[in-house]
Amino acid sequence: MNETQDRFTGDTKVLHQRAVRIPLPDTEAERVFHENMMTVAAARERKADLLADPAASVLDAYEAERDRIAEGFERRLRRIAGDEYEEAAMAYNRGDRDDRVGALAAYYFEGAWRMQQRATITDMMFFPLFLRYPDSFTMNIRFTSGYTTSKSVRYESPAHSSEELDEYAETYFDDCLYSQQQAAEYIRETAQIIRNEFPDPDETAFEDRKYGGVVSAGGRRGSVFSAMLDSVDPDPDRFSEPVAKPTLVEAGPEARRTERELLSGDEIVH
Template sequence: MTDWRERMESGSETLRQQAVRVPLPDVEAERSVHENMMRIAAAGERKSELLDDPDVPLTEVYEDELDEMRQSFEHRLQQVAGEDYYEVATAYLDGERDDWIGALAAYYLECYYRLQERYTVDEQIFFLLVLRYPECFTVNLSFLTGDISAAGVRYESSKHVEADLNERNAEQLYADCQYSQYDASEYLRENVSCIRDAFPDPETTPFAQRRRGGFVHITGRQGATFTEILEPVSPDPNRFDDTASEPGLVSEGPEARRAKRKFLTDTTVVI
């Protein structure tokens, strides 16, 4: 990982403010995306259930979510570049290859490593924007520092509070944290439907009703306070004027810039 970080720090801005664009040439490709989005929605429901369980510490909920995301990225890396995805990604950053496989391997591997660090780097914000267009979809992943300023849900973990409390105050803190986690559970349960709405089943949904959709998911932690936003996003109808023949990196679109302005303040983009 040290070798990779040195490459990123001394390398290019190749991955900064970029998104992955993947063509959707047929119903089979749409079905694959739909199934993947349903897995993401199911993970959101699982997180909601864990948050609602008073016997499950928030640290365990957080670890479960990060593990799910890491597995997803590792699976994607192997799909794109095979078992040697590290060598493929580093060759791309070293300028030894310039194909879309190398670009996507570098993009996903950097995101994978950033996720490895999230449990210890608490000021980092994770920003995910997935958008469906008639002929393709895009995935924009960003890691930023700054503040989440807009509405969503905030909840607290008594395990992360650094304070010397007496028994009465400790019990009150625990109760307050549990109440905030119940609120977060309800928020996720109500909002996870926006993922399903954005990527409905292509076998049962007319094309006119599934040609555009999207959602944004933002998570962050400052000390003991966790913040989460999950909302639908409408794709810009004028985003693309061409048809993608293969996956690749594109600049993040106006939808991502608007979402960052709406939900975040004083941010610095890490990737």
């Protein structure tokens, strides 16, 4: 996707108040979904390891998590739109096509493109929502203005600071390392929430796995970064009809609820 990044300018309209709904018709589909969510959990744990490592930078931690999640986006893009997913996404954004596959390609591609910018753009927070229902799951890719939520932990990166500290530099550096280690502990602990909410279908009864959900958030303002992850209860009445193919749907009541509970109200949600 890197070569296309130079030409792609983005269009948040494809993300706004929309989610992807993916059917889970059988145990094999549930296994794929479970594996994808475990990849997200593992990416979070790897980020925690790097944040806790004094020899690694915050950027190293961010890039490690981003790359793992981007791989999942690309796999999903290839399943939905084939190897030419980039052209499908761009054709949809240009208005040259207006079909389900083009819309899905544009949705995932927009999300991946914006996610890759997170560590270099201030006041843009990644705010995704994953929800499991009995016959499907949804992924709501959201970005907001601002950089934090009411439940986020914050940590600081000296590499992103523009302050001239002189004799306070060593103290500031130590304080940043401490904040990173505290955040690493939180990030590692909350990775377990993902594992709890989306258990292995081969080891868990259907009644215990048919609903689950997590919302997470990560952003940056200057040298200060934030992280948050919490469980979400899916609305059992959200869908009245089954779904046969991946499709875009409205964001849903859970999206509105998490925005209301976690954001201050001043942020713009894309």
